[in-house]
Amino acid sequence: MGPSDAMDVDSPSSPYVGWVAPPTSNVYHNPDGSTWIKTCWDDEISTADRINEFLARWPPSGTPDTYAGWISVVRCRIPSPNAIPADVPALQQSFQAPSEAGQVTTASLDDIAKRHGVVVGKWLIFSSGMEGVDGLWANVVRLVCTERRRGSAKVSTRKAGPAYTQEGQGNEHVICVYVDDYTNLQDVMELRDDLGRIGIHWKIGFKPDSYTHLGIYSQNKWGIRPTRYSGRALKLTGLPVQSRKVLRNRDGFIVIFRVRDLVCAESVQIVMVIIREDDKYYTIE
Numbered sequence: 001m002g003p004s005d006a007m008d009v010d011s012p013s014s015p016y017v018g019w020v021a022p023p024t025s026n027v028y029h030n031p032d033g034s035t036w037i038k039t040c041w042d043d044e045i046s047t048a049d050r051i052n053e054f055l056a057r058w059p060p061s062g063t064p065d066t067y068a069g070w071i072s073v074v075r076c077r078i079p080s081p082n083a084i085p086a087d088v089p090a091l092q093q094s095f096q097a098p099s100e101a102g103q104v105t106t107a108s109l110d111d112i113a114k115r116h117g118v119v120v121g122k123w124l125i126f127s128s129g130m131e132g133v134d135g136l137w138a139n140v141v142r143l144v145c146t147e148r149r150r151g152s153a154k155v156s157t158r159k160a161g162p163a164y165t166q167e168g169q170g171n172e173h174v175i176c177v178y179v180d181d182y183t184n185l186q187d188v189m190e191l192r193d194d195l196g197r198i199g200i201h202w203k204i205g206f207k208p209d210s211y212t213h214l215g216i217y218s219q220n221k222w223g224i225r226p227t228r229y230s231g232r233a234l235k236l237t238g239l240p241v242q243s244r245k246v247l248r249n250r251d252g253f254i255v256i257f258r259v260r261d262l263v264c265a266e267s268v269q270i271v272m273v274i275i276r277e278d279d280k281y282y283t284i285e
Contacts, residue, residue, distance in 0.1 A: 019160075020062045027068045035068040036154070040076045046145040055141060059134045060173050064160035072154035073141050083180075084117030088213050091116040095214050104222035110183060113210035121182030121208040121228070123191060125175040125200060133173040139198040140175055148194060153177045182208045188229065205230045 028038040037058055058071050094112045098104050113119050125140075127133040137155045144153050155175045177195065179187050188206060195204070205227030217226050 018062060019064050020057065020059065022067050034070060036070045036072050037063070037068045038070075038072045038074070040074045041145045042076045043149070046075075046149070048146075051141060051145060055134075055138050060137050060155045061134050061158055061171055063157045065157045066160050068157060070154045070156060071137075072152060073144055074152040075144050075148070075150050077150060084114075086117040086120070088116075088118060091118045091210060091213060099214075099222070102222070104224060106224065106228070109208075109210060109214070109216070109224070113208060114183065118210045118213065119181045119183055119208070120178055121188070121206060122176040122178045123195060123204055123206050124227070125177070125195070125204055127173050127175065133171070133175075136200070137173075137175060140177055140195075143194055143198055144177070148191075151178050151180070151191070182206070182228065203230060 023037060028036045030036060039054065054073075060071060063071060091112055094116065095104075098108050098112075125136060127136050133155070140153050140155075144151055153176060156173045158171055158173070177191060179191055182188060192204075192206075206229040207227050211224075211226060211228070216222075216224050220226070
């Protein structure tokens with residue numbers, strides 16, 4: 001579905017006060033049963049006017065989950081010819097033996113995910129309040145469509161129904177911003193840097209899609225943390241990054257930035273450590 005299909009500019013008025021008008025085009029139904037307002041963007045249509053029109057048509061705070069569970073943007077591009085097609089049923093089948101034997105580790109999860117091509121992962125951004133989620137989502141859409149020009153993102157719609165009748169209720173959202181391969185730490189960290197540039201400096205978590213498909217949630221019986229990486233963005237405002245290295249040690253990943261201070265003209269090394277299987281992180285600024 002392209003942006004024009006999801007705009008529905010001439011849609012009938014909303015039957016609910018405060019909601020946008022319902023979609024007239026068919027909503028995309030995922031095999032897992034979830035429903036999406038899904039749009040695909042390329043260089044030709046990723047203009048400021050089209051993006052603003054899309055954001056005005058589908059604000060997360062004004063789109064009820066009775067229309068769809070998610071609003072998404074995908075930056076369309078030709079897939080790599082070397083990519084392994086994702087096979088979720090095979091992933092789940094391969095997981096049965098180590099699960100029953102109690103031998104589930106992050107290494108075994110990575111091996112199964114790579115073997116079956118289920119390597120997509122996402123940074124998770126939680127938000128509440130109408131102004132907060134709509135502004136965050138707008139920044140993420142522009143980042144994906146016009147700056148990074150790759151990847152995808154989705155935001156949950158607003159909960160509706162009898163349980164959410166009071167003003168402000170049901171307006172808790174999650175935004176997921178994706179990379180194609182969570183085992184590519186360089187790309188994972190570049191996306192985290194980009195999210196920091198648009199104002200997301202607080203600590204957020206990263207979760208592989210394979211964890212969701214395999215039921216790796218909090219307090220799971222295998223003791224695996226549901227978020228694979230976590231961290232906050234380094235504030236490097238005014239300091240041009242000269243180089244970056246990603247190293248691995250037994251505790252986790254060390255991301256080393258070398259920048260030059262414009263005032264003292266000296267090189268400064270900034271280290272960020274992301275610990276796997278733990279929510280600890282350290283920054284030296």
